[in-house]
Amino acid sequence: MLNFSDSHLEYPCYTGDTKSEKKQFEVVLIDADDTLWENYFYFEKARETFLNFMEKQGFDREEVNYYLNHFDTKRLEDIGFGSNGFKKAMEFTLNHFYSKKNMLIGANEKNFLFNIKEYIYNQPSIPYPGVKTTLHYLKKRYSLFLVTKGDSKEQLNKVKRSGLASYFRETIVLNDKKEEHYRKLIVSLKLNPEKTVMVGNSPKSDINPAVKAGMYGILIKREKQWAYEEEELIKSDKIITIHSFKELARIL
Numbered sequence: 001m002l003n004f005s006d007s008h009l010e011y012p013c014y015t016g017d018t019k020s021e022k023k024q025f026e027v028v029l030i031d032a033d034d035t036l037w038e039n040y041f042y043f044e045k046a047r048e049t050f051l052n053f054m055e056k057q058g059f060d061r062e063e064v065n066y067y068l069n070h071f072d073t074k075r076l077e078d079i080g081f082g083s084n085g086f087k088k089a090m091e092f093t094l095n096h097f098y099s100k101k102n103m104l105i106g107a108n109e110k111n112f113l114f115n116i117k118e119y120i121y122n123q124p125s126i127p128y129p130g131v132k133t134t135l136h137y138l139k140k141r142y143s144l145f146l147v148t149k150g151d152s153k154e155q156l157n158k159v160k161r162s163g164l165a166s167y168f169r170e171t172i173v174l175n176d177k178k179e180e181h182y183r184k185l186i187v188s189l190k191l192n193p194e195k196t197v198m199v200g201n202s203p204k205s206d207i208n209p210a211v212k213a214g215m216y217g218i219l220i221k222r223e224k225q226w227a228y229e230e231e232e233l234i235k236s237d238k239i240i241t242i243h244s245f246k247e248l249a250r251i252l
């Protein structure tokens with residue numbers, strides 16, 4: 001049987017008649033970026049492009065990367081998520097290094113940062129292998145909600161490009177994903193947290209806060225992760241870890 005109490009297991013195990021077990025949940029909330037499609041990859045490509053540029057200007061690559069990370073992860077509350085937030089983080093970094101050498105930021109630099117932002121903004125949002133068939137399977141059995149965070153326009157554009165919107169009853173873009181946001185979702189969507197599971201790639205944004213709010217959590221562990229999203233999983237028998245979206249059809 002599906003057993004959430006064996007939280008030390010990397011894979012859940014169930015045997016026998018799964019029909020009744022699979023009715024355990026009524027609602028499945030699903031994260032978008034790096035859960036349904038690749039996202040971090042594009043930020044990393046953008047980072048490489050920026051670091052190459054700064055290196056050519058005579059700055060130390062590692063030091064620039066340190067400051068970019070600092071602005072990108074430590075100041076998110078001020079600068080926001082998404083391509084615009086990353087552009088601001090690059091601007092802060094550029095300012096920091098240019099001012100040390102009394103260099104001026106000109107049209108060339110502004111265009112360069114704008115183009116990097118556009119590159120991230122226009123990422124293709126191609127679903128991971130098996131996502132569509134798995135969503136098709138899940139939609140027949142559960143109420144599905146897409147729960148993402150960031151800039152509303154940017155996130156909704158990604159959902160549109162992905163072609164996945166019709167699998168979900170609703171797409172919800174939160175400005176952040178902390179415990180309080182999940183508690184508000186429980187109220188606004190009239191959810192029973194004991195019958196609700198949150199699926200996502202981030203312990204910090206998807207799993208820990210949702211479980212603290214009373215829901216279950218399924219972590220899809222990705223090899224590479226944005227530093228901001230790194231956090232130890234809380235100890236809970238309500239959490240399962242899997243390694244691909246396709247595996248959901250086995251456990252839900």
Ligand SMILES: [Mg+2]
Pocket residue numbers: 031032033034035200201202
């Ligand atoms: Mg994510």
